[in-house]
Amino acid sequence: MNFGSDNQAGVSPRILQTLVEAASGIQSAYGNDEWSQRAEQMLGEAFGAPVKVFFVTTGTAANCLALSTIAQPWNAVVCHHMAHIAVDENSAPALFTGGASLLPMATDNGKISAEDLAAFVERTPHDAPHNMVISGLSISQVTENGLVYQPQEIAALAAQAHALGLRLHMDGARLANAIAALQCHPGDITWRAGVDVLSLGASKNGALMAEAVVFFDQALAQNFSLRIKRSGQLVSKSRTIGAQFCAWLEGGHWMELARHANAMAAKLSAALAATPGVRLSWPTQANEVFVRMPIALYEHLRAQGVRCSDWYASSLPAGTQLQAGEVVVRFVASWSSSDEEIAALMDLVHSHQRQAA
Template sequence: MNFGSDNQSGVSPRILDALVAASSGTAAPYGNDTWTQQAEQAIARVFDHDVKAFFVATGTAANCLALSALAQPWNAILCHAQAHLISDESTAPEFFTGGARLLPIATDSGKITPAALRATLKRLPDARPHSVKPSALSLAQATENGLVYTPAELKALSEVAHEHGLHVHMDGARFANAVAALGCTPAEMTVHAGIDVLSFGASKDGALAAEAVVFFTPALAEGFDYRRKRAGQLVSKGRLFGAQFNAWLQDDHWLELAGQANHAAQVLAATLQAHADIRLAWPVQANEVFVVMPKALLERLLAAGVQCYDWYPDSLPASMPLGADEVPVRFVTAWSSSDQQLDAFAAVLGR
């Protein structure tokens, strides 16, 4: 009954088979192999657009290296106040950008809105060289609260950002879950919506350790090969990235895996909502479920072997105040969340 995080799940058998196949024999190093070249072509087909793709091992590296291409040390990067980037990446964004500042945008909706973005940009002083200059907007898809931006919402935000001279980055650690949830095309959610660079995450969706920084605006990728090398993310056996992405993207396997995780989240949410002492905090739109429950109930669930996490009280909407004995809790489903796990959880909760 592990609902701690989708990054705790194992590897899809199809991807594992591809890794084993790619592990035999010899191949050119540093991404100059056939698997990596085919993977970049596969990504271009998925987004129906010419791209520059660079493979790295972690989501932190993907996000922060991508932002380093968009921000100078004296710049600012705007993101939601609860974004993973600002709450769970330590000081990696500042490290990789050489000191660029993260500026949070707080909204009660759990997502950045065009009005909130405009208001934030308007408030920032413009007194060169004394004031920080914004250069990028980072949007998480899905968000840290499990919400999904629609293509129309993304396009509206990108238009405001570009109007003010900002580039737009997307933290796509759960991009697959968002695409599967909305049923739109990957292009509609990125290049057609004005996204300049995507951190395309496979690790939470069935891969072992595989992330890609995908540039839809090629000029922004200038010098990125040096950035990746300097960060220690140029892996000699790059075919292990390429093999994973090829298997992940082939026949929409990535969307199949994400769809399984999303479905499990809906089942889990229904089980939780049926309990009289549990309140749903946010709509369940991808593969995360956020609830409020009594602390004693959480303790009993943990003692019974359920794995989940208490969450940040300030992540809740203002309309949901916490009682003295209540705690926010996050549940995350994965591609491997089984009916047996869901049934076992329902039985535990029912007791």
């Protein structure tokens, strides 16, 4: 019963088979292979726009390399206080940008709004050269609280950011889940909404190890190949990443995988929400479920082999307090989650409740 993270799931058989096929024969290296070139073309077709794409091996590399194009060492990038770049990427943003800072901001509803951004920038000291100069905004789609930005929310944020002279970066580690949830065109929540550069993840949605930096504003990609090289992310056998993206995108496979993960999360969310003593912390909008539950129940699930994670109390909505003996728990469904896993998990929940009664 694995609900620890979607990056713990295995590899889609279709993607793995394509990877095996790509492994034979001779191909050019460093992104000049047919698979990588085809993957870039397919990404442009998927988003419906000209793009410049660079493939990397990790989400942290994708995020921080992307940030390096919108922030100089004296700059700062605004992000949500629970953003992956602020909480789970160590000091990589500072390393890759040569010293730029993050300015995390807390909000009441788990997202950043255009009004939030304007107010935050207004109250941030901006007496150059004494203070950092804000140059960018980074948002996550899906957010770290499992929420999905609507197209109009992103468009308003982008308009506000651009009016302030900021570039907009999107952490799209779970972008496929957001697109599946919104049932929209990929372009509607990226370049059409004003996103300048995207970190696109496939690893959490069926791939083995495949991430990409996608530039919609191609001027930002100037000299990016040099950034890739000096960061150790210029992969010689680049076909191994390109082939994964080709199989991921072919025939809408990425959407099939994401829709399944979302459906499993919705089913698990409904079952947990109907359980006495378990309360949803955030609406389940994609493939993550956040609840508050008794610590004893969480410890019982873990002891029985359920993979899930106790989560940050600081991630709760404004005004929400943990009760005595409660813990925040995150469950993540993946492309390979099954009805049987959910049923087995709920059997453990119900058996524990009967024993505690």
